Amino acid sequence: MYRREIEGSLPKTSFFLFGPRQVGKSTLLKAEPSLLTVDLLDPDERLTYTKTPKLLADQVLALDEDGTVFIDEVQRVPALLDVVQQLMAERSKIRFIMSGSSARKLRRGASNLLGGRALYRTLHPLTMTEMGESFDLDKVMAFGSLPPVWTRVTNQEHELARELLKAYVTMYVAEEVQAEALVRNLQGFQNFLDVAVAQFAEQVNFLGVSRDCHVSHPTVRDYYSILEDTLLGFFLRPYVKGVRKRMSQAPRFYFFDNGVTRALLGNVHGKPSPLERGRLFEQWFVQEVVRLNEYHRKDFKLYFWRTSHGAEVDLLVEHQGKIAFAIECKHKATVDRSDLSGLASLRETFPDVDCYIVAPVKHRQKVDFAKAVGPDELLKIIAGA
Incomplete structure (x- = not known):
């Protein structure tokens, strides 16, 4: 169990906690005392609330006291946000904590995301501080710092760590992209992902990526927005005066975790080359500063x-x-x-x-x-x- 830097700064009011898969959102939030927990990872529970979103209102209004209601993986049933918004007006002292790995489907299902009534926080893979004495730079560059992966690394179970990373990539494409119908052309997206990860920590040539993966320029931009919305990575913009000019120049793209980056590259079994180590080190340090800034x-x-x-x-x-x-x-x-x-x-x-x-x-x-x-x-x- 890792102590997370974000723990001391979680809002006392309602909030969303977003984060990629397996960064520890559920583990962190289940430690918070709650009156009601809705686990949308459970297929039966997800089906129940999909058919009858109003059930949540009936359950909350039946509570005899005020406290916290926890909804895990809320993006799986976006209609619940409409119910939550009504409940926030009727039971203003109830605190809703909602976790999710993607805001994209929420925006499609509930465009205002509670109209600003809930704050936002993001949970990332483990930071250098959170790893404490177990931190090892070479291993972080090779395996990243997703909590279940890092636990295997510290236990010297390196082969299992590699298998977890390969499974992560497969599950991302299958569950985050395909199952949520984020793209129509799954093979085109897979081709894009192969090209995009080969250019990690570099400036993005959108036209070049479009040419290499045989999809249109607008589609490439949409695919990058999917990576952002599913929290698989982020852009770093160039420093130039003027927002319009800055947005017109090519950004760099960084993936959220080095282990996942190497799994996408198909390199989890080999040692990073000197050139790759330089890019992985840069990506890792930028990740650390992003996490510091947010936490x-x-x-x-x-x-x-x-x-x-x-x-x-x-x-x-x-x-x-x-x-x-x-x-x-x-x-x-x-x-x-x-x-x-x-x-x-x-x-x-x-x-x-x-x-x-x-x-x-x-x-x-x-x-x-x-x-x-x-x-x-x-x-x-x-x-x-």
Whole structure:
């Protein structure tokens, strides 16, 4: 059992807890005392509420006291949200906690998602902090940090961990995409997924992806939105002035977990190549900053930076309208001035920005104008901003 960073900041009012499959949503929320639990993973229970959504109203209105009602995997019966919205008006002191792995079907079934009456939180795979002493960077890059997978890794059950990751990918396509009828052309989506994962942590060439997987450009964009809505990944936008200009430039796409990324690539049995390790390290660190930002309610805005001449910085952290940190990710034990080219280019425009190279170094190093630090130290620095 892992203590989750989000535990101390769960809202006291009604809220949605979204998160990919197997990140521990049900485990976390079932620890909360509840008057009524609706488990929509159970086929019989799901069928009952699908046929008679009003049953939920009858059950809640029959409660003799106020408290918490927990609805697990609420996206499986979107019609329940209409009932919940009515109940929130009639029994305002009842707290509804609703978990789900996708907002996409909820939006189709209940467009206003309770009209803003419920807050949103997201649960992610395990963070470096949550793993504690069991954290091992090489293993996190190879296996990711989904709780059931990481438990097998820490028990030295590596083959079982690999099987769980392969099953995860199969179940995602079968249950999140096919069963929920998110796409009409399942083979086209599978082709897209193969192309998209090959480009993880890179800028997305939408036209190139369209050409490679033989589907239209608008369809590729819709497929990426499915990955976002089912929480399989997220975009990182380039840092440019003007929202319209930013949206017109190609973003980078990161998957939510390194183990799932490698399973999608079909690489779970081999060791990552040096090039792959660099991309996995970058993806993992960006994931960690995203999780820190959400769990600690920091309200950072995250970007990458790239010039027309190809100079790049992996991550910019904007705080209160200013760039607080410029971060280059390097999976190497020793860094030197050759690793500063992107940061040096950035400093020509933003000379006062704090520049860091995050790398698996044992001790902090000063490299010209930048500091090379380990990921644990840099995450603490960012959290303190």
